[in-house]
Amino acid sequence: MEGEADAFCCGGCEAAAAIIRGAGLDRYYAERAACPPRPEALAGAWTSVPVEARRDGTVAARLVVDGLRCASCVWVTERVLERTPGVVEATVSYATGRATLRWDPAVTGLGTLAGRIAALGYRPRPLGEEAAPDRDLMLRLGVAGFAAMNIMLLAATIYTGWWDGMDPAWAGLFRWTALVLATPVALWCAAPFFSGAWAGLRHRVLHLDLPIALAVTVLYAHGVAATLAGRDGYLDSLAMLVTLLLAGRLLESRGRRRAAEAAMSLAAAVPGTARRAAGGRLETVPVEALRPGDRIDAGAGEELAADGVVVEGSGQVRMALLTGESEPVVVARGDRVVAGAVLQDGAITVEVRAVGRETVLQQMAAGLQHSADSGLRPTAADRIAPWFTAATLVVAAVTCAVWLGLRGVDTAVARTVAVLVVACPCALALSQPLAAAAGLGAAARRGLLFRSAHALLDLDDVTLVALDKTGTVTAGVPVVTTAGDATLRVAAGLERYSTHPIARAIVAEAIRRGIPLPRGTGVREQAGVGVTGVVDGRPWRLRRGGPGEVLLLDDAGSRESIRLADAVRPDAAQTIAALRGLGRRVVLLTGDHPDVARRIARTAGVDEVVAGAEPAAKVSAIQGFRSAGHRVLFAGDGLNDGPALAAADVGVAMGHGAASSVLVADGVIAGDALGPLVAGFQAARACRAAIRANQRRSLAYNALAVTAAALGWVNPLVAAVLMPLSSGMVIWGASRVEARVRRREE
Amino acid sequence: MRAVLFLLPVALVLGGVFAGLFLYAARQGQFDDLDDPPERILRD
Numbered sequence: 001m002e003g004e005a006d007a008f009c010c011g012g013c014e015a016a017a018a019i020i021r022g023a024g025l026d027r028y029y030a031e032r033a034a035c036p037p038r039p040e041a042l043a044g045a046w047t048s049v050p051v052e053a054r055r056d057g058t059v060a061a062r063l064v065v066d067g068l069r070c071a072s073c074v075w076v077t078e079r080v081l082e083r084t085p086g087v088v089e090a091t092v093s094y095a096t097g098r099a100t101l102r103w104d105p106a107v108t109g110l111g112t113l114a115g116r117i118a119a120l121g122y123r124p125r126p127l128g129e130e131a132a133p134d135r136d137l138m139l140r141l142g143v144a145g146f147a148a149m150n151i152m153l154l155a156a157t158i159y160t161g162w163w164d165g166m167d168p169a170w171a172g173l174f175r176w177t178a179l180v181l182a183t184p185v186a187l188w189c190a191a192p193f194f195s196g197a198w199a200g201l202r203h204r205v206l207h208l209d210l211p212i213a214l215a216v217t218v219l220y221a222h223g224v225a226a227t228l229a230g231r232d233g234y235l236d237s238l239a240m241l242v243t244l245l246l247a248g249r250l251l252e253s254r255g256r257r258r259a260a261e262a263a264m265s266l267a268a269a270v271p272g273t274a275r276r277a278a279g280g281r282l283e284t285v286p287v288e289a290l291r292p293g294d295r296i297d298a299g300a301g302e303e304l305a306a307d308g309v310v311v312e313g314s315g316q317v318r319m320a321l322l323t324g325e326s327e328p329v330v331v332a333r334g335d336r337v338v339a340g341a342v343l344q345d346g347a348i349t350v351e352v353r354a355v356g357r358e359t360v361l362q363q364m365a366a367g368l369q370h371s372a373d374s375g376l377r378p379t380a381a382d383r384i385a386p387w388f389t390a391a392t393l394v395v396a397a398v399t400c401a402v403w404l405g406l407r408g409v410d411t412a413v414a415r416t417v418a419v420l421v422v423a424c425p426c427a428l429a430l431s432q433p434l435a436a437a438a439g440l441g442a443a444a445r446r447g448l449l450f451r452s453a454h455a456l457l458d459l460d461d462v463t464l465v466a467l468d469k470t471g472t473v474t475a476g477v478p479v480v481t482t483a484g485d486a487t488l489r490v491a492a493g494l495e496r497y498s499t500h501p502i503a504r505a506i507v508a509e510a511i512r513r514g515i516p517l518p519r520g521t522g523v524r525e526q527a528g529v530g531v532t533g534v535v536d537g538r539p540w541r542l543r544r545g546g547p548g549e550v551l552l553l554d555d556a557g558s559r560e561s562i563r564l565a566d567a568v569r570p571d572a573a574q575t576i577a578a579l580r581g582l583g584r585r586v587v588l589l590t591g592d593h594p595d596v597a598r599r600i601a602r603t604a605g606v607d608e609v610v611a612g613a614e615p616a617a618k619v620s621a622i623q624g625f626r627s628a629g630h631r632v633l634f635a636g637d638g639l640n641d642g643p644a645l646a647a648a649d650v651g652v653a654m655g656h657g658a659a660s661s662v663l664v665a666d667g668v669i670a671g672d673a674l675g676p677l678v679a680g681f682q683a684a685r686a687c688r689a690a691i692r693a694n695q696r697r698s699l700a701y702n703a704l705a706v707t708a709a710a711l712g713w714v715n716p717l718v719a720a721v722l723m724p725l726s727s728g729m730v731i732w733g734a735s736r737v738e739a740r741v742r743r744r745e746e
Numbered sequence: 747m748r749a750v751l752f753l754l755p756v757a758l759v760l761g762g763v764f765a766g767l768f769l770y771a772a773r774q775g776q777f778d779d780l781d782d783p784p785e786r787i788l789r790d
Contacts, residue, residue, distance in 0.1 A: 060775075093779055100775070138772045146765035150758065170747060177754060254780075 051110065058088050060102040061110055066123040068097055077117060084108060084116055099124070118273050118284070134253050137192070141246040144189040147181040148239035152720075154178045155236035159717045172230060179227045182235040186220035190242045192249065206386035208429050212245065214389070215424030222417045234421050237719045241426050244727045252433035274305035277349065287355065294352045300345045301499070307338045307354040315346020316500065328500065344499055345525060384428065384695070392423040392706070399710040411712070418714040422705035427726040431694030434734035439687025442741045446679030447671045448652070455666035457691075458650050459684035461631045465579050465677070466610075466622060468636030468644075469590035469597060471654055473572050473604050473674070476637065477501050478548070478564040480509035487552050487560040493518035493535040494542055498525055502550060505564055572604040575674040582681050587625075589618055589634070589644070618644040635669075635677065652677065679741070686740035694733040701726040 051059040068074055074092045077099070081090035086107025092099045101113055117124040154174045161171055193212045200207030216238065223233035274296045276285050282297065287305045290296065295311065298304055304317075316328035317337055328344045331337055337350060339359040354360070396419045403412035436453030443450060450456045467473050478501055480488070492510035495503035496517055510517060520540075523533035530543040538554060545551040545561060552560045576586050587608040588601045597611035610621050618634075622644055625632050634641070634648035645651030645665050653665035655672075669676045705722055708714050714722075771777070 098779070100779075135772055135775070135778065138777050139769055142765060142768045142772060146761060146768075150761055167747070170750070173750075173754070177758070181758075 051105075054102065057104065057106075058102050059105050060089075060100065063099045063101065063110075063114065063117075063124045063126065065092060065097055065099050065117055066125065068092070068122060073122065077120060077122060080116055080120060081113060084113060087113065115284070123273070134250055137246060137250045137253060140189040140192070141243065141250055144185050144239060144243040144246055147185045147189075148236075148243045151178045151181050151236045151239045154181075155716070155720060158232060159720075162717070168230065175227045175230075175232070178235045179223060179233075182220065182223060182239055185239045185242050186216055186223075189246065190216045193242075193245065205382075206389055208382050208385040208388075208425060210385065211389045211392060211423065211425050212429060214392075215420060216242065218417060218420040219424075222421075232716045234417075234716045234719055237421060237716070237723050240720075241424060241723060244724075245426055245429060248430040248433045251437045254437075290352055290355045292352050292354065296350050296352060297347070298343045298350060299347050300343055302343050304337055304339050304341050304343065304350065305355075306350070306352045307336070307359045308350040308352045310335045310337060310348050311351045312349035313347045315348050316344040318342045318344050318501075384699075385425075388425060388428070388702075392420065395423070395706055395710060396420050403712075415710065415712050418709035418712075418719070419706055421719055422709045422714055422722060423702060424723075425698070425702065426723060427698035427701060427730045428695065430727055430730045431698055431733070432691055434731060435687050435690040435694055435737060438690065438734045438737035439683045442686065442738050443667075443676075443680050443683035444670075446683070446741075447669060447673065447676035448667055448680040448683075449670055450667040450680075452666070453687075455650055456680070456684050457688055458631070458666070459633065459680055460688045462584065462633040462650055462681075464585045464587060464625050464630040464632050466587045466589045466625070466632055466634045466644075466648065467576075467606070467674075468618075468634070468641055469588060469592055469600055470566060471637035472635050473568060473588065473600060473606075474566040475569050475672070476566065476654075478505045479567040480505050481563045481565045481567075483509065483562040484560060485513065485515060487562060488513065489515045489518060490535045490540055491542060491550070491552050491562060493520040494523055494531045494533045494540060496520065497523055498531065500525075502564060503531075506550070506562065566600075568600055568603045569674050571673050571675045575678055576605050578678040579681070582678070584633075584681070585630070589613055589621060589636075591615070591618070615641070615643055619647045622647045633677075635674075652680075679745070682741045682744045683737070686737045686744070689740070690733050690737045694730045697729050697733065698726060701729070 051061040053059050065077065068077070077092045078090050081087055081092075081099075081101065084103075086104045087101065088104065089102040090099065099117070101110070103110075103113065114124040154177055158166070158171055158174050160166075190213075193209045193216060196207055196209030197213035200210060219234050219238040219241075223235040223238065226233035273284050273286055274290055275282050275298075276290065277295045277297055290306050294306075296305060296308070298315075300315070310331050310333055312333065314330070314332040317331050318328045318341065331348065336353075337348075339355075396416050399419050400412050400416040403415050432453070436456065439456050440450055440453060443456060470476055483491070483506075488506065488510050492507045492515065495506045497520070498504075507517070518535050520533040520535045523531060525531045530541060532539065532541050534540070541553045543551045543553060548564050550562045550564065552562065579586050585608070586606050587610060588597060588604070588606045589610045590597045590600075591613055592600075592611060594609070594611035597609050601607065601609045610617075613621060618641070622632050622634060626649070631650075632648045633650045633652060634644050635652040635654070636645060637654035641653075645653060650667065651665040652667045652669060655668050655670045667680065701722075705714070705726075708718075
């Protein structure tokens with residue numbers, strides 16, 4: 001701690017330290033005496049969390065743990081859980097913030113385990129609604145892969161027999177074995193495509209699953225008929241096709257789930273538990289158990305669990321989560337506070353007015369989310385699907401009719417089946433998910449997480465980039481601009497104990513200048529007023545001067561000033577120049593005063609500024625750009641940016657910004673930088689190019705293959721060679737996305 | 747060629763055993779998180 005800035009590894013450590021040295025010190029210990037010595041079990045909501053019973057009598061469940069900031073957080077959580085009696089296994093994923101727990105229900109319970117996690121300072125919460133893991137797809141893929149490999153071996157034997165000759169009895173054995181292996185593939189593994197096609201039909205949409213389901217049906221039916229008749233079918237093609245399609249689908253769903261999880265965990269803000277004061281004692285309860293009228297206590301560093309009114313105590317509350325403003329607000333008896341706000345210092349008791357979905361935060365998030373969910377949009381491949389299906393059926397019908405006239409029933413059936421088989425849009429169906437997964441991955445590796453592939457692709461059409469000022473172009477936290485070394489030294493000595501953003505800025509600047517921090521004694525921080533204390537044996541007072549100014553006063557009447565300002569992000573100018581280089585118009589869109597906005601714009605290299613824009617004015621500015629023919633990207637971080645994020649074609653939120661902005665945005669910048677935007681544009685372009693090229697290739701393949709099949713040049717062996725070739729082509733196309741993005745970066 | 751009559755079932759049973767092991771592992775959740783374990787080794 002000595003001489004270091006207030007940098008903590010995680011929320012837990014920070015909260016603990018803040019509590020111990022904060023203003024609510026005595027109060028904390030008074031409360032602690034009232035608490036049982038062991039972390040208590042969290043009752044209520046935890047009993048309704050679905051658990052999975054295992055055969056050995058243990059049960060397993062997954063939780064989200066918020067507030068894990070570092071590897072040691074994960075380590076500590078795992079060790080503490082593993083040492084809890086009754087726990088068989090506990091793993092915590094740093095990447096996703098998920099804890100997987102397995103325990104003996106006779107010894108312990110989920111509530112107790114959640115209580116242990118909460119006692120460490122992290123916030124466990126039930127998973128809630130979440131896409132189930134892709135276990136089902138994985139199982140189907142495993143079975144299909146196993147069958148496909150064995151069938152291909154058998155098929156290779158049969159095909160060799162075409163030249164060398166083979167005893168019909170042996171060929172029959174191989175064919176029957178292949179049929180047995182292919183049956184679960186067609187009937188069980190391929191089920192997602194049948195249900196997809198059926199769901200599409202019911203909603204009167206021709207989905208790409210329909211031609212796939214059609215091909216699978218024809219392949220399997222022909223396989224059965226051919227095996228009965230002692231001829232060769234296309235069962236090897238069937239198994240391989242289903243395997244490839246399932247692999248593509250798995251990849252797609254994994255990418256989507258990861259993006260959604262990442263965005264949701266950034267957005268998760270409200271703590272899972274609260275300390276409720278009831279009848280003279282204090283109990284820890286899950287947020288769900290809170291009712292309006294309850295009284296909850298909050299100490300320094302804690303997040304408020306519910307909306308309410310302060311009935312006791314005072315403190316400074318940071319509402320960055322809601323408003324995106326880093327400046328704390330002073331609250332005292334009678335003031336309204338909202339869930340998700342962080343109590344910077346002090347200690348307050350809040351009478352709960354609204355909980356859960358009724359809180360301002362949740363309502364905003366829900367409302368914004370609703371406006372953002374415009375339903376699933378069809379992919380480009382889905383748009384092709386109707387005429388693709390129609391064309392296939394027409395060609396098949398013509399083939400059947402022509403060959404019926406020329407050669408009779410047998411030839412006509414064989415050729416029609418061949419047409420339907422090679423027309424299966426396997427490569428087309430793979431073209432989008434593979435390229436999208438590659439594009440999303442390339443963007444994510446560079447710090448820009450997208451909720452869906454659509455958002456990434458829309459990015460390529462964007463012509464105008466509108467940037468919010470505070471927290472987006474600027475870092476959103478104050479930085480010392482001018483101060484004398486001696487002044488800074490004394491101020492840092494006083495402020496080293498505070499978590500206030502201004503205090504952090506002063507201490508950070510002192511450390512940057514290499515000034516050894518003196519130790520202030522008798523330091524008292526008065527919320528909203530300032531700090532008093534003794535440094536070098538002399539008493540000092542730190543008071544707020546004007547906007548962006550802090551005054552250091554002593555009893556002799558000396559008066560020194562420290563000026564602070566919100567600084568432009570170090571990578572802002574470079575990013576904006578790069579965006580221009582990509583042919584995008586850049587506009588600064590801010591609610592701030594025009595003078596401030598212009599100064600920031602000059603530093604960042606933006607020449608178009610819309611200043612003094614209220615949230616509604618931001619929306620209308622964006623709508624104005626859109627009606628002028630622009631496709632608009634808006635990047636912002638505050639709650640008041642929510643409507644603007646939703647109004648833009650693509651909304652990108654800053655990961656450290658307001659939770660609601662993260663919820664409504666199409667993409668989130670994970671780090672504390674602006675640079676990932678450029679990487680996003682490059683990934684979008686590479687992804688779009690790969691999808692287009694893949695679609696051209698796969699349609700060209702289908703056209704060629706269908707023609708060949710209609711002319712009678714396709715037999716099971718030719719199909720078995722052609723199909724993986726077309727899919728391989730598409731996989732190769734998608735694999736080049738990362739390379740393209742990398743080349744553009746150089 | 748007659749060896750095939752013996753080898754074919756053996757191959758299928760062996761393959762089936764591995765497919766069964768895979769199904770068992772997937773049901774146990776072994777493949778639910780493919781991202782974290784590779785990083786885990788760097789953290790301890």
